[in-house]
Amino acid sequence: MTKIPLFLFISLITLSWAQTKNSAVTTDDYLDILRNNLSGEQAYETTAFIEQFWRVVGNEGFNKSIHKVAASLEAAGYVLEENASNTDRFTYRLEKRPLQHPTWEILDANITLVGKNTPLLSYTTNRNMVYLNSISTPKNGTTAEVIYVEGIDDLQRIPVKGKIIFTGINGPEIYTEGVLKKGALGIITYDNPDYLRPEKNINSIQFRSLTFDPKNTWGIALSYQAKENLMAALEKGKVYAKVFISSKIYPSEELTLVADIKGSEIPGERLVFSAHVQEPGANDNASGVGAQLEMATVAAKLIGHESIYAQRTMTFIWGDEIISTKRYLQENEKRAKGIKWGLSLDMVGENTAITGGSFLIEKMPDPSAIWTRGKDKHTEWGGKPLTLEDMKPHYLNDYMIHNFLKQGKVAHWEVNANPYEGGSDHTPFLDSNIPGLLFWHFTDQFYHTDSDRLDKVSQETLKNVSIAALASALTLVNGDSYAAMDIVKIVQNAATNRLSEEFLLGDKSIKAGNSVKSEVAVVKAWEDWYIKAIASTTDLASPENTVILDKAILEAQAIIESQAKMFVSELEK
Template sequence: MLKKMLVVAIATTLLSSCSGETSLKPSEYSTEVNQRFTGNLAYETTDFVEDYWRIVGNTGFNKSIDLIAEHLKKAGYVLEENATENDLLTYRIEKRPLKRPTWEPVDAKVLLNNKKEPLLEFATNRNMIAINSYSTPTKGVTAEVVYVKDLKKLKEMKLKGKIVFVERSPYSVFKTAIQEGGAVGIFSYSNPKYLQPEKNTTSIQFRGIPLDTVKKPWTIALSYAAKERLKKAFEKGKVMATVNVETKIYPSEELTIVADVKGSELPKERLVFSAHVQEPGANDNASGVGVALEMATITAQLIQEKKLNLKRSLTFLWGDEIVSTNRYVKEDSIRAKDIKWGISLDMVGEDTKKTGGVFLIEKMPDPSAIWTRGNDKHTEWGGRKMKLKEMKPHYLNDFLIGKFEAQGKLANWKVSTNPFEGGSDHVPFLRSDIPSVLFWHFTDQFYHTDNDRIDKVSKSTLKNVGTAALVSAYTLVNSDQGTAYNIIKQIESAAVNRLEEELKQGKIALQKGDSLKTQLAIVDAWEDWYKKAVATTFDMVQDSTSIKSAVTESQDRISSKAVHISKELQDKE
């Protein structure tokens, strides 16, 4: 009888396993997701989206939203208005009228002094038309170009009917040159050094001008090569330019698409991934769109196969950078209070051998954003020095770093971090006191330029980012007392390592003549940050008393380490 029962039990287990009805354990997330996340869908989506010049409301933006919706439906997501209580996978497309018209470029060409070879043409430089530029008359505009080296003299110059050429942002001269001076248009060059313009001579970083429905002006952004050629033309005398611009400016609506995977126990609590659609590049940010879509698709597969059961909800949001995320956080205060984590997917697919960037986790504000030293470095994008009151202590930083470093070790993929800088979809979360980080790459020598195309995207990078992000998300939304214990240990270890690093950096600073008071303040700041970060693990459990002693003991050990570090610094003084 016992033998018969054993056989039946084994058969039942095998049947359950074969039918995919056994939920994955957290220790199995990485293996399962690594097998499923090929990067194919992410890459194909990136390739589709980057074909279009995308601004909220325009053709390319809306076609991208349609593509996402099509794939979500195919993956098993049900349109929210047709869903029942039993549907775990749903999506909706939010539509709102735009207050201002949308814009899209169609074509452009610039000729100098009637020469046949164009100075620039849209077919090869699709960032040459500044956002909000109007079309020229069908036959174009021919006008003298005025080179303005000193902006202080701009008001004194006769600009009516002429084209103003400046080596700076068009915004800086728009009012004086166009609205007051009567210039017909602007030639602008302002590529920053980190784009390596003398190497990437054809790159143009996209630019914009104010929408002026009265003057209906246009601006042409120049590449380094075009700028140099134009300056040489001035050496020979008067420069005339013929400019043809074709754009579309029209009323439209703002689309945001939101996909939800409903949690089984705490459905109101959620993790939100945000990927913005606007911006015309491949890496920025067609790659984020593609990674999020493959993540959503794989999650649907695992749910349908009953290999994955999520305790809390998982949300994927695609829309207009910062605007859509900000609205998602602020529009529904009841929903917002249950958003436990927010993650921005922005520039996540780079072929780093080509772009020069490295994958980065931009941390929530910690003391490295005040005292940036040692291995902590700001990117060329830059970040201001923050204040202690702006710190956001939380376990999310070190938890994600650990998960991504594990994927990096597995795939021989480099993972790094940078102090908080802002500028993407993580900011609205943080402003609402929701823990949030940014996944991105920098420095990218093709950032915001028309050379940010599909050839700069790596399928393996898409896979690594998407895999590590999914593994992290599943762990967080299914977190419990056991997860909390593990993270407490992880945070304590990170705190010890950080304090030891600050001892090293403090000694170097003292040798250079910096004050002991400052070094002790840095140690105190990190101690405080990590003690508070340990305490944030309470949000993983329903009963805080279950981990209270573990939190307190960990905090005590962090304090003890900090006291030791401070004493050693004082002894060195």
């Protein structure tokens, strides 16, 4: 913790922000420019194209999606890297790698209970009904008795060979034991979580997967309504079902698309956006692919016309979730050292009036992931409790929240944040000690279901996310000491508000009989986190203007320390 003599503290306070100039172009300037140039139309149209495909890495739908984005980049002025000259600032490349396992795609499927005239499920209405990596049945389907298995122990006493297993829990475990080891023909499961509101969305199915195995047969996932119908039939006696699946499993290659806007002054330093293409939904994640494309094309247009600048490099990655981003960070050590920020776009286009939830910024690990209380709350996705050793102090959290709230205020658009949970393309950045955030939506009652289609996507949301994300990115890639001082002020205000909130929560907790020591620890943890977050703004410092930034940092840290000391003293009385 930085200790500052009183005379220095007073002298720093008297310096006043009025004595420093603002950045040549502020985030507000970028927001204004982008509101006039970014409509969300390209993002929405791209989402509409991509969401028609059930996308698995290497399959036809995935590859068509990648090529669609590549063609759009080229139309926007990006040059294929192998054809680019040294003066081309907008470039892209298509990376190809052999897949370790074959890819998969579904063509058609249905399941019918023997004696019924209509299918229990059909692919035409439920495209998530077949487990990924399921093989085709014979052309005329396969018919067998359906046996209900409540748990894994039942497989020790219930003969399942040649039959179809139906279960509500532990699908993968029961598949391995009952199908691969004991000879059942396949598995039928139902396990839609409560946040999907299955009793309301009775025909939705959340997609499921089998681990690739050459001995695989098939799995079918049920909607709530199909589960109820099957259970009702089983209560009446023996049930036989006819299952028909047509799928393709074939060797392929993995495609990753990478586009760069080369920095004009500091090209070795960069901000990286990442959006994954695989997964079959519209919001998850055709929306992230579309938003990132429009950001890349609008940025190229404005930079090409010299309406804006990019002193550092901006990179855009489209590929396989986590895998493509992780590889990008690990395969080139020199390039990785220059990556200063990573931003993940995942489920960013939701019409929340239909899906529920709100837009969220998932923060880098801060103390709210240890003590989740007050206004902080985890999503239904959930997160494991973190420790002080897991903290990632940095200005990016509050800086991004501040900018998105500005866009939200203008657009009447709800913006919230959640403690760190993981599970998307921001995690490889954090694992590599690179500041990284996730832009997403949750709770979503159609998450990973076959109801996640274009009617759940909002062009207005795509526009708002893209404007706020790109404006923030442009500020950072052009950032200098003056931009850093603006950020210091933003983070300082966030720190003082947070400490005040934690003091009130701590005081209430102590009055309720809880430990003073524990509540003091919370305040001190936030103090430490913000002292370090303020200091992290030095990564934007201009060599010729480090002194003024250092003074701003010391001033802000002194205010945070003084406030924390006062609150600790009050809590300890």
